[in-house]
Amino acid sequence: MAITDVVVDDRIRAELGDRLHQVLGCLYAGNCQTCGRPLGQVPTTLSVSDLGSAIAADLHHATCRLSAWREIQITWADAHFRTSHTIGFVMPGESQGRPDPRAMLLVNPSLEQVVLTRDRGGRPTVQPNVGFQAAGLRTPLEVGFDRPLADVVAELRADRAVVVFESGLFGPFEFVLDQETYELAARHGSVVLAVTHAVDPHAVRGLPDLAPVMGGQATVMGLVELESVRRGRPNVPGPDLGKRLVVQWDPHEIWAGELVDHQAELLSDADAKAWAEQRLAGRELHPWEPLGAAGPVGWSTVVKDLHNQFVLVCHSDGWRLVELYARSQGTIDEPNARAWASEEIKHRLGIPAAVWTPGPTSIDATTLYAAV
Structure with a gap:
């Protein structure tokens, strides 16, 4: 309740x-x-x-x-x-005039916290974390079930289904299934996943309790393929953009962008800035500003007139020059950092959620990398 x-x-x-x-x-x-x-x-x-x-x-x-x-x-x-609560059940459906029930998995990923975005009028409204949408889930009015989500997969185990976001943004989420729901999932080779803040799944006792799930913006849904089905299909790689992406956050701010170059030598700050200016030759730069609210971990600059922003950050294996896609102040945990970065990159490059892996970082910071 x-x-x-x-x-x-x-x-x-x-x-x-x-x-x-x-x-x-x-x-x-x-x-x-x-x-x-x-x-x-x-x-x-x-x-x-x-x-x-x-x-x-x-x-x-x-x-x-x-x-x-x-x-x-x-x-x-x-x-x-x-706290996340889950439930699995049979959702009645129809296809070409015939009954076509489906295995549905419902999860509320955070009972005690919701994320709000502003609508076109500037008013805050509850929506599941943008990372779910970056993974391809859509509201009930927008969703289509003609193809499974590319970055989410489900695995059937003894008496349950486990849903994994391959980008590592959320989960994994476990759903205990009765025999009918389990057999439907196995027969179709897929499940319908619904992520919602509209209800507590543990309070659902019947289909009437699901009415809030199917309306408004507080739910996103998608078709999730079983791992056994995906494993049996040839792997078709997506487009290779040849970009190396970086997201870094500390207790004070988060930023994400595209790696321009890496200098493996542990140069002094002055020499590192000179190296970066050589890499950005031909662009008129504003003076370098310290990066890091609690103490400099690098430097940032903006290209005059164009307003492109770059950061020069000192990592354990040298200096990295990164062109920023987005930057924001505040404290954030890893799942939300991954979700924030993936959404910013989706808007910038038009690609689904990136697969982030840890790598060299700065003191008191976390840095993840992705190749796209």
Whole structure:
């Protein structure tokens, strides 16, 4: 059942307006997103962090975090604190006038936190994390089931299905299945996956309880192929763009972009900037600015007139020059960092979610790389 007894700051009420009811209707009393302990022993507060392009609304103990609308300094809760609930069931359907039931897997990936995006009118509305959409899932009104998702796969085990996002953005999610649902999944070689904030799957008792799932923007869906089916089909690689992508974050900011070059020598800052300027020869640059709010880990510059931004960052194996696609301030955890970067790269390059792997990094930072 959605949480109702929660302390809400006046600024949050003013910013959300009538959308406050929608937000509270999508939050459930799981764990405090500050300390990780169960909610309910003390009053619960609603906290909102506004990064501009994304907004996070989450629940906390009143003794851990006061209710407030915080701008710029967005703090994504530790992924281990979030509670995900799942359920698998038979969804009735019809094809060419004949019954065609399907195995459906429903997951709420975070009972205590929702992500909001602004609609065309600038009003915040609840949507599943943009990383799910980057993986190809769509709202019930937009989704098509003619082809499976490229970066998501399901595996049938003894009495359950396990859904894996191959990019590592989310999950894996496990769904306990009854025999009928299991056999339907095996027969079709696929399942319908629905990611929602509209309901708590553990509270679903019948099809009428699913009505909120099929309307609005709080659900995204897609057809997920079984791993056994995918394994038996020839692998057709996607287009090779020949680009090396980088995303790096620390306690103060996150950025993502395309690697321009790597200098393996551990040069001084002055020599590293001279090397970068040679690589950017012919472009008029603004003066270099320190990169890193807690202390310089590199440098950033902007090309005059064109406004292209570059960062020069010192890693454990030398210096890297990166052309930025996006940059934002705030604190973020790894799943949301991966999702944010994949969405920015999707908008920039028009490709699905990249497969990120760890690599050389800076002090107090995390850096992931992807080849596309």
